[in-house]
Structures are given as C-alpha cells and as structure tokens.
Amino acid sequence: MQIALFVTCLTDALSPSAGKAVVEVLERLGHEVVFPEAQTCCGQMHLNSGYRREAHALARRFVAVFSRFDAIVTPSASCAGTVLEGYRNLAEDLADGELAAGVEHLGATLYEFSQLLVDVLRVTDVGAAFPHRVAYHPSCHSLRVLHLRDQPLQLLANVAGLELVEHADRESCCGFGGTFSMKNAATSTAMMQDKLQAVTEAGAEVLCSVDSSCLTHLGGGASRERLPLRTMHLAEILAKSRGSAPVH
Amino acid sequence: MARSFRDAAPFPKAAPVFLANPQLRANLRGATTTIRTKRDRLVAELADFESMRQQAEAIKNDALGRLGDLLAELETNVQAAGGTVHFARDAAEAREIIVALVAAQGVDEVVKVKSMTTAEIELNGALEAAGITPVETDLAELIVQLGDDLPSHIVVPAIHRNRREIRDLFLARMGEHGLAAPDGLTDSPSELAAAARAHLRDRFLRAKVAISGANFMVAESGTLAIVESEGNGRMCLTLPETLISLVGIEKVLPTNADLGVFLRLLARSATGERMNPYTSLFSGVHPGDGPQAFHLVLLDNGRSTTLADPVGRQALRCIRCAACLNVCPVYERVGGHAYGSVYPGPIGAVLAPQLDHVVSDPVSAALPFASTLCGACYAVCPVRIDIPRLLVHLRARVVEHNQETGPHLEAAAMAAAMVVLASPRRLALAERLFSALPGGALRRLAPRLPGALGAWAIARDLPPAPAASFRSWWSHHRGSQPAAASQLRPTAVLGLLGARLSRPRRATSVPPTERSGDARHKILNDLATLRRSAPVSSGVPAPLPQPARSALETFLERVAAYDASVTRVGPGEVAPAVQAALARSGARRVLVPPGLQAAWLPTAGPTCEQDPGEPAAMLERYDAAITACAVAIAESGTVVLDGTSGQGRRALSLLPDHLIVVVSADQVVDDVDQALARLRPGTPQTWISGPSATSDIELQRVQGVHGPRRLDVIAIA
C-alpha cells in the first residue's frame, strides 16, 4: 500500500528521528512511503493562537498537497486533529465550502500513526523489541479529538521485553498547549512537573507518546531537572526491530 | 464592603501568584479529585448519559432560538401567578431595580441564596452602599463573606479553603456578624456546618426580604426551579414576605417536561450526587404558602450580544454545574481567583469575555488564552458546550482586534512564521539555519532571554537541534534534490525566535448600553431581530429508555444511600412506624399538615398538632413533622411534596429538625420525567433527596445544615 507521510513541521525540524521511524516501521511491514515535499505545516499553531487568516492559507495548502493520496499517515495526533476537526470548524466559520469538502475527503484518508497500524493495517505486533520500562502519555488531542482508544497500548504490549508502567492521572494534560506553554509558562510548567513526577514515581525510564510537541515540552523539563527519563515517540520504539518477522 | 474582581490582574500575571501557594494547590487538588471521582461514578450509573446530553443540548438550542417569545410567555405566566417581572439590560439597571425593591420594604438586611448572577452584577456592594446588609446563607458563600474573600468556584465558592482555615475563620469572624462560633469548635465538617446553622437560624426567622437566582425558568408555567443542598435556599424562598429573583434571560426552558433531563444531569455533573437534597419549584405567589410578593428580574447584561454570535452563543447553554472546572488541569493548579472573573475556569474563560465584549479589557482578553485546549471540559459538559472551539474562536477575535489596532509583536512573529511555512523551500532553509545555530550556547542563554524563548526556558531546556531535518534526510536518502535556498531574510527567523509573545492591550471599549428607553422593549426586540437573522439549530430530543429494576426496591435503596432511615410497612402499620421514628429522635412537639390520614398518627407518645397557620417562622418550635408526598422517584431516591392534601405548606417540611415522609408504593415512579408527568405544573414543589447536606467543605458530603437533619421515609408496600 502506498502511504503518504505528513511529517509535521515540528517533527521535521526538531524530531526527525520520529519521522524516520515511521518510515522504517511502515517499510518493514512492506508498505511504500512517499513524502510529498511540497508539505509544510498544518497551521495548528496559527489556528489555535487565533490567527485564522494565516491558518486558513495553510489549511488550503495542506488540502492541495494531500488530497490526491488514498492513505496519509502522521506521527502527530494533534496535527491530525487540527486537520480533521480544526479545519472543519474553520471552513464553517469562514464559509469555505471547498475547504469543507477537502476535510470531508481527508476524514477517510488521514490517520494518526497508531490508528493506521491498528485500525487500517490491522497490525498490533510490528516485530519490535525494546527492553525498558516505558510510560505512555496519551496526549489530549489523541484522546479527546481523535478519540484514540488503546491502539498505542496494543502496539506497546507486543514489543518484546518492554514493560509498560502505569502512572497516576495518566489522562491529564501535560501542560504544553502550543503557545500556552510560553504565554502562561508558569502554569504550563506546573502541569508538566506534576506529569513528570507521576511518570518518574512509576519508575519509567522512557516516556512515550504520539505527539512530538508534548514530548518536546516534557523532554525539556526532564532535561532541566536532570531526571533519568528519556522521551521517545511511539514510532521510535516500534522501529527497534527484534530481527524476527513481524506477525501480521 | 464586598470585594469585587475589578482590580484583578490578567491571567498570565495572576496565575504565578496562586501557583506559588502550596496550601492552595493542595486544597484544590484534594477537592477536585474528590468531586471528579464522585461524578464519574454516578455518571457511569446512567446508561443513557450521552443521549441525555444530546437532549439537553437540543432543548437549550431550541429555547435560545426563540428566546424572545419564551421570555414574553414566561412574563405573562409569572404575572398571572401574582408575580411582577422586571427587565434589566445591564448590571447597573439590575442593581437599581433590586436596591429600590428592597428599600421599598424598609429593611436594612436581606438574606441571600447563593447566586452567581447577583455576583455578576456586584449586587452586594450596591446593597451595602444603600445601607442594606446582604446576608449570604449558603455555607460556602458565608465562608467567602466572613473572610472578605472572593468566590473561586461556581458551585463551591470556597473550594480554595480547607477545613482548618474555615474553622479559624469561623472562630475569628462569626461574632462580628451575629452569633459567634462556639468555643472549642473543631475542624470537623459536621461541626462547622452546625455552627453555620446556629449562626444563621435567627437571620432566616426574622428576614423580611430574600434575594435568589434560579437554575431554570419554565415559560409555559412561569415556574422557577432552584436547586440546593443545605436548606438555606428553602428558608429564603419560603419564610420572608418578599422574594426577589435575579435570573439571566438564557435560563428559560419552554416546558415543564423539559426540566426532567436537566434535573437528572445537574446534580450528577455538579456534586456527584444522584440528586441534590432540595429542589424548589414555584410559580409567582402561592396563597398561604411562602412570600406573598414576588419579583422576577430578568437580566440581559451581554447575553443577547452573545446570542448574536453563531459560534459564541453555545456558551449560553451553560447550566453552571462546574463539571468543567473540576476536570480542568489549569483550574486545578491556579484556582478560580486567577481568572479575575466571577465565572472562572473553562466556562468562565468563554463566558466572561463574551458578556464583557472580549477585547474591551485586558483581563477578559487574556481569558481565552488561559487553556491548553486539552478538551477535558467538553468531554464532561452536560450540555455539550464545545469549549475548546469557543476558546479558539474568541482567541481569533482578540487577535483580529490586535491586528487592526496597529503593530503587535506576536502578530509580527506569526507573520514571520507564515513567510517560512508558506513555502517548503523557505522552511528547508530555516531548518538548516536552525541546525547550524550554536545549540549548547543558546541552551544556556535561553533562560535569560526575553520573549517566547525565555518563557519556554523558565523550566525547560531547548530541544537539541538535530544534525539534519527530516526533509533533508529524506531528500538525501530517498527523494529528489535538496530544496534550494531561497530569499529568506535571516531576520525573519530571528524575529520568530526572539519575538515577545503578546499581552493583549487595553483597547477602545464598546459603547455602553443606551440607558434610555424601555429595557423590556429593547431586549425583546433585539431577540426578535436575532431570531429572524440567525436561528439556532435544534434537533428533536430522543426519548429516554426506562430503568428496568423494581421501582420501589431502587427507591428505598437510594433513599437509604443518603443516610435517611427507611422503613417498609404494611398498610395498617404506619402508625407504629411513625411512633418508633419519633421515639428515635426524641421529638416532643410534632407538627402535621391538614388532611393527613389520622390512621398514620401514633396512638401513644408525643401529641401531634395540626399546622396552626400562623407566620411560618413560628413552626420553628416543633421538633418533628409528618407528611404525605405527591410522588417519589426511584432513580434518585427523591420524594416530592406539592402542597396538596396531607402535605401542607413548604415551611412545614423545613423548620422541624426531623421530617417523616409517608410514601405508598403506587406513588413511586422510575425517573424524574415520569414524576414531572404526574405533578401539576405551577404548584409549589419541594423535591427532597435525603436530609439537608452540604459539600462545601473540601467537597465532602456532610449531613445536616439548615433543613431537617433527620429524614425518615416510611413506605407502604
């Protein structure tokens, strides 16, 4: 199956290894990944910060670049949420019927990485091995915009040697919130510190999520506090091959 | 003098002060965790919660879509029931109307039921300025008032205080306002509730005028519904001679039947109870029962403007349950005061700016940004207000205002970002520039930089710059040639990195409402215009599935869950059960309403006296009361009294400390909707679910405040 990768601007610039990992996992499963080089950014930052006009231009660009593909994958739940829900609201607010039609089409083609694997490709074991204690942070947009269920956990459960640790208040926000993290930095980091404390108290060595933005924020805090904690995107863990054939 | 939020700082400035208070953080965390757990458990109990939310949303949309007509219908019906209706366009008009009504009674004290709307119009300050003392009677409001404090939560205004702080406050301040707290008062919530009962008892009994809000109004019957726990509301609604209710115009529902879904949703969402202890329904004036003068003041104060915004108007569906506050991770960290608004938390962040015209002041303009858009609020909201969408919508209004009013640093940074993001070539170049930056030095420097970068770095290291972006990796290993450099000015990138994020500035304010002319005419006219231009979409409410269990069994089990005593008897065995109940409480003087079945009265023990019909406050001298009921509800363990034969006036089931209610099996229905169908609209109703109680101290339910502290339900099976 040919799958177009929407890598997101943040992953592109700051966490390219997560993007590479998505490519590796999908190719290991026998799929062809293409990267439409005309892509830039879904416009989430502009949209969520109130820059509707700018976001609208980026939304139209996104639709133009991606509407020709039958399957699109992105490593970011919040960017997928922006396209599927944010664009719909934007199209309604600005009465842009063309954008609305574009979003409708993307609703059937755009998937967050774990959704694509579990719901579309029907794979829960990608042949990975990662002998570490891992905590999973379900990002807010994965839970409450995309309504992801336990797809990431199913995938993690089949990683050889991986021990999944449960932490307190798992579903509460990490405090990132886009420009909130800077406009209201004190509140943002207070939330972050609670999250990091819960995760380290649970004994995790690695904190995993399906949103690089949350991980940049949490990883920055862990680094500042010199915590023995690494952040990794789900794809980066799944890319650690155990060398045996994946179970389809 | 009552404090107000007038001199509050904008959220980004205010929040750090509250974040730095470990006691406050602990109090909030404890209280919100308690209430979230209770709410989740009780919501899970209802199989049809989702369809109830949709039904509530549809009813509210329908009502908002024809608000003008409904208000006119409500006005007619309240007046037909002996009430007077006033319209107030803004806070100042509402204050004037209410102060004049109170002054006309020649009193210098009023008792108040907890009401966010009176806080919205800053009524207490206006009353004080007119020489009238407002006495807050809700436990949490009393705590706020005694502490010269401000409310920090919609349902539990003193949620920021713990039991120890409340004990200290009672000991220090109660004496200044009336009966002092007893020496040796401990911090046990039940002792604190008892101290509040004693402190306020005499105020209730002598009050001539009461002021309330309302949770719902019903157009077709002119009914007001007031939901509470402690019995202070019932005291205010039944004992004084004059009642003034201030209610926002958005609170009207079309029909009596519409109340059902909201009563089912509200308590579960608000306090995590099947039903709050008391719900009072009344329409205008009821001869021989309760206040004989009733004034309804309908408040616009920005609501019709809000209704004119097709996205923003959904905030008017709010039923003030505060579920969104209790799950909000931002609220949990900073508390309500940081929002600088009477309505705090997620709903405050979308309602306050709209009522206040968003960009007119810096506190309001900062509120839509006081959220991570995590969506926890939307997930619990019983009327499905899409708060994250509203926040984004209001952010756009602030930003568009900033863009119009001249150069703005954040806008410039966002424009610079657009230069980069509008072209993959420029993005590739920016990424290469970024990778080439001296990462280590920048990391060390960042915490001292101004603007966004410095804010990020207060507690977070910058991410290490990767050797190459994904894009460049792809083009080297998989794809075409690397993107060629284009004419990106490096200053654009630096501008992006260093730009100070904006703080919304003071802007020209919206012109004040025109004060002349007829307020009623203006509000109804505006709404009529709106209706023509922008109908609110509405769906057809779905029918509710009925619970399957035996109604009587469920009813008795759920009454018992409120710590009420439950006795099942045969038809001839009521009198001995009543006698035993009276013996348990040691009641000496027992009150019975006219028309109560004589066969139910005990043949031995204390004598039962029929209500002598004197002023209601005189009923205080009775220790117990026995009454029949109109209908009982299994799902919530509720008995409903409607003042018909064998039940008497409302004060009868309120003032004596022990209440005995006799229910027959054929009166028990499955749920609230069936109960409403059996009740006659327009009657004075009291819905009782357990003894009076409060959750105002650390969100722990404590039994026994102003209403009867002991409830016996005797069921004839």
Ligand code: SF4
């Ligand atoms: S917005 Fe919804 S959850 Fe929040 S107080 Fe209003 S009704 Fe309750």
